[in-house]
Amino acid sequence: MELRLAEVFASIRAAQAASDEPLCAYLYDLEGLRRNAVRVVDSLPAGCELFYAIKANSDLPVLQTLAPLVHGFEVSSGGELAWVREHFAEVPVIFSGPGKLDSELEAAVAQHVDCLHVESLNELQRLAAILDRTGKTQAVLLRINLALDSLAETTLMMGGKPTPFGIPAQQLQECLAWLHNYPEIQLRGFHFHLLSHQLDAQAHLQLLRAYLKQVRQWCEQYRLSIAQVNVGGGIGINYRQPDRQFDWVDFSSGLSALLDKSGLPGVRVRFELGRYITAACGYYAMQVIDIKRTYGKIFVIGRGGSHHFRTPYAQGHSHPFHVLPVDTWPYAFPRSAVSNERVSVVGQLCTPKDLLAFDAPVETVRCNDLVVFPYAGAYAWHISHHDFLRHPHPLQWYLPVEEGAHAAREQA
Known part of the structure; x- marks a missing residue:
């Protein structure tokens, strides 16, 4: 099952650079x-x-x-x-x-x-x-x-x-x-x-x-x-x-x-x-809004949540993710960051069930970085309670099929 991470990450980075707000998006390869x-x-x-x-x-x-x-x-x-x-x-x-x-x-x-x-x-x-x-x-x-x-x-x-x-x-x-x-x-x-x-x-x-x-x-x-x-x-x-x-x-x-x-x-x-x-063709990306330490736990809060990406809660697992560093920081004060610790990734919903990953080790994650969840192409957006709290829907786009791929298969 082939994951084309380089192409996917480049497309997500480009979308983030063009966005006026923290990115929340689905990308399908x-x-x-x-x-x-x-x-x-x-x-x-x-x-x-x-x-x-x-x-x-x-x-x-x-x-x-x-x-x-x-x-x-x-x-x-x-x-x-x-x-x-x-x-x-x-x-x-x-x-x-x-x-x-x-x-x-x-x-x-x-x-x-x-x-x-x-x-x-x-x-x-x-x-x-x-x-x-x-x-x-x-x-x-x-x-x-x-x-x-x-x-x-x-x-x-x-x-x-x-x-x-x-x-x-x-x-x-x-x-x-x-x-x-x-x-x-x-x-x-x-x-x-x-x-x-x-x-x-x-x-x-x-x-x-x-x-x-x-x-x-x-x-x-x-x-x-x-x-x-x-x-x-x-x-x-x-x-x-x-x-x-x-x-x-x-x-x-x-x-x-x-x-x-x-x-x-x-x-x-x-x-x-x-x-x-x-499943492997889909990716859900959240930009980190806040990082909080509370009672011995670290929470990474991203834009979005389980109302967009219900798979982790539905399956009862901590979903794997990648951290894509974003070097820009629009504020005068230092940004929060954690390194070599375990974190839980949550969204913006008013419920503790809005949990996408838990006790997951990270090398480094900072506010404004991107957290990208792979294996989000099946039973993800399509089973989620999209309009809870009336948050806007995530951006969605598709990396196209390589030109001539279907024709080449038919000829073969």
Whole structure:
């Protein structure tokens, strides 16, 4: 996962030099994003597809960068579907997620989504009524909440235990029997998404092995002929130890061996990755307003906060950061600074939960320096409570894809 820090830092410095106020900004490196997506897609074995889960980051420049590279987009709401179709009329789309409204099911059918991932018998029944009324057909996957004895838990679990996600495996037979009477709903296969934040490549391979084994058993037991298994996403980013990321090379190599040995003939395997594709392309920059010592702790207060960058609080970690020195100081009095100490980086909000990094060692940080948080390209700005305290939104800009990069890939 390549980070183009020199280009990113130069762009942030230029923006700070041009700003009349302390800088608060998001920067997205689209060339870095393109390279990461190419790396992942090109290493997938034959018979595998990658759909980008746009919930991670649905900015239009991000989607425009990824559209020529991935096999399609995964959406989880009517709003996401409308956004994609407004800008990408022909890109294949799959629609996942619980609690779909009738209006969202109707839009999915009308917008010709490639596949609907159905979460319950109730949802199947409501879809059948829509198809009966419109005279159309729709391909579906059944999302199954599968209990596995060997399931290694991560910090975020969506299955393998009681959750609101998916159809319990014990209800599969009832759903299949019901589907026999509704040929307008075409069962294309199964969808699994039991967990997120997976950092262990071998554990993830073990999970996929269990998925394929179970699907094989169901196909034999119920005499099913299916076309695909969607294994979800779930591959995480190691925010705590950024030098120890998920080993994609080991995973893709192991996946190839797994499919050779245990794959289902003629059945495609789909991934829907979000965080792993876009996290490394984003950076959140805060300029230091104040440095305070209080009761044995040092707080670095930057312009912005968790209302812009909620990832650290949502994940419960101290986010890694870089300090970019800014030599200018606009005041007559000396500026505050700390060296070779541990600090907590906070924002401007009126809550102690506005904490982006804690007990983090720094060589030197001074008022007016820049603190830059990497791995801010997924579930960062897009999950934050932007308008709390009515602070202004951060600046946002994009480092472009290198000229001719997409054309060169198509020719290759």
